[in-house]
Amino acid sequence: MYGLRYLIERVYGLKGYLMLLHFFWSIGWSGTLAAGGLYEINLADTTVSREIRIISSSTNSLAEQNAFIQSSLTAEDPSLVFAGYSAVGDATPEPVENNAWLAVEAGTIFGVEVEELDFLVGNGTGFDVKSIEAVSKGVVVIPDALSTSLSARSHDYKSDSFGLISTSGSVTNYSFSVIPGQQRDSISVIDEGNENYSVVSSGTSALLSAAFEKSGTSTDPDRSEFTVLNQRAGNNVKVINQTYIASVVPEVSDSLIDFGMEGTYFVSSSEGHDSNDGLSPDRPKKTIAAAVALMPEAGEKVSLKAGDIFEETLNVPLSGSVGSPVVYGAYGIGEKPVISGASDITGWESYKGSIYRAKVGTDVGQVFVDSEPLEISRYPREGYLTISSVQTTTEITSNEINTGIDYAGSKLLFKPNSWSLMTVDVLSSSGGDLTTTAPTSYAYKQNWGFFMLNNASFMTYPGCWYYNSSDGYLYVWLSDSSSPSKRKVAVSVRNTLELGTRKAITIENLNLNASAGHGIDSSPNGGGYITIKNCEINYSCKGGIFLNSQNDYSEIVNNQITNSKWDGIRTIYCDNLDISYNRIENSGLLYSLSTTGTRGQQSGNGISASYSTPGTSHIHHNYVEKAGYCGMVVNGLIEYNVTRNVCLTIDDGGGIYSQANGSIIRYNIIENAFGTTEGEAGAGTTLANGIYFDDNMDRGLAENNFIVRCVQDGIVFHNTTNCMMKNNYVVQCYHGLKCDSDGKNGNSAIGNTVVELNTYLTDYNTYGSLVNIRNRSTVSEWDANTYYTPYNTKPFVSASLDPIYSEFPTWRSNSGLDANSEIYEISKGEEEIYYNETPEIKTVILTGTYYNLKGEQISNVILSPYTGVVVVKAK
Known part of the structure; x- marks a missing residue:
């Protein structure tokens, strides 16, 4: 394609090439350069924007070309005026503000380095470089004279x-x-x-x-x-x-998605005008603010045009009523409309080396370069420093920090325990001494870890940024050390959707991106009956969705929530919730954190639904991937969920965690609870579990769950009463089933399958176990379980028995447990794990010679929904 364009320009000249672009603008096409030398063309009408790679031809009218260029500028910024073409060697004109000259070649023009088809925009004292995608990248167009070659x-x-x-x-x-x-x-x-x-x-x-x-x-x-x-x-x-x-x-x-044309009020950032009445798709308002100023009430709908981007906050002004909510959604055909918390930054100037700066003037939550996040400056770049001593609640000393840096203004994040990462501000520093704001919840601890964010002195590597709140400048060092003036740089500066205390509101079919706070926020408390469905929520500086207290009878259904700094979904003190069919990825990950830090203890869950009336909520059919803390911290009926890769930032959590009485956790798949001990004093074994029932929980049930690869416990009851593990399948965990309680009783384990494989995560021979019961008196019933192990080395543990470690016959005799349980030694071979993460029965046909764990030859496995199995392939 490059050769084709070269040929076109040699025959017709660059301006002739540009003339051909008008046709694509007239039918709504704009393009982006694709990998492999092809050009990707966005095909759009008033309701649709899709992508295709094509070759075509067009007209060559100079007047049409100039009109196309002006319309491209106007679409980007209505104040821009096309002033003509420019080339290397041209005399520098007066830099009239908002006048734009199109560069017909790369090089130094008007004293500024530009790429071909960049615009030089006057700012009164000089020229800024601006790229208009429809012009700069465009399409490959072929004059009629060349069509025979295709x-x-x-x-x-x-x-x-x-x-x-x-x-x-x-x-x-x-x-x-x-x-x-x-x-x-x-x-x-x-x-x-x-x-x-x-x-x-x-x-x-x-x-x-x-x-x-x-x-x-x-x-x-x-x-x-x-x-x-x-x-x-x-x-x-x-x-x-x-x-x-x-x-x-x-x-x-x-x-393409057809959202229909329903609505009471219509809004289009691309076609609307705030002088319109907004009562039809033909006369939409331009801004959300203008639409909500009409005070939508019960039974009415505010519809945003599909494919449009709105750089503002949706502040919901009025409540609906039960059964007749106020709806905020989409209309037309195309992608979900985007409400963006980010604004573009221009006016870049060279600061030092490869570091550039631009005036922002408002707090920055995160930075994006060409829609990809840039990491905040961090010290150390990886890992933690150590607190050498603690003087007061706000003063610490570290012998590991660079004493020549002024740390005032930095964010400091520290670990006071395994399950927390706290955030404070550094007020002043002297040598290795740091004075900070007072931590909440937990205090500093000697020999525990910390790191700092957002300081000019931390910008020692490419791919980072720093915001100076004192002078309002944003500093960036791009990954390729290039100038940001030729890139699209945006920063999170506002929240995307504020529910406030409103009641009976439905949010549907919206894309909420790059919020400076929560993607959707209900604070300080809510009115209940909130429905959030079919939304995409990405790169929130805090949580994806936050429903504060009193938001009872709310539904969060079928949303995609990714890259939240805190939790994907969090509710507190909300009863009768339905949280279902959501996909949540990358919540609270360590190296994605920014100036908002964390929310403190137990931050970074996929789903956190805490402090509600026991047994009132239903959490089902969700998928959680990569969580800084737990996959889910929940209460109620929790079923048919999948969690993977949890406890990646803090520890002492699990795939599913609960402290709520009467919680039922069943038919879930939990995989890879690896945990982390980074930043912990005397770091030893990680404490990441599959299912974790914690302090003072009563009458909890963990039933028919499939749990794989947990560095600590498959299922653990910690200081619980009358809780039961029943018919669970636990594979390759440090401790399979564990009851770690003191002064509690009535806990039980019935009909579980516990498997340790030939390939294991840690030294099971010395430390691990199939069963670990700290105090025998806390267990009332433990029977009909099946254990599989390749080892013959005392896989049953109880600190209250003698011996503490025992093989199965001794265990059964000394504990009085597992009278009807069985143990098998796994045949040597290649173990394979199969899952069924769907709501349908799944049959897996096995090719080759396979055995079940009892050594019986099999040709297939039949899996019920949300279950799994281990089989052995003969060597």
């Missing part, structure tokens, strides 16, 4: 090459049209026979060729994808994605 071609799938195939059902001839200028060309995909297909063009203008790429093969076809374009009446664009399956005509898949 004549229709035929490709044979059977030869393991790539090509076009029919588009739907049994249809083999599929026609579509495109409007180049005012002329219409017909483009057809024709079945040539023998699985050969060709593209045919008719009309007077140049050929439009669908583009495609293939990564699969004829024997592994599922990764072969291609795209065709259908330009229907007007500018209604349809994108069809297809996958090749040998000898089968692929189905058409239309990925």
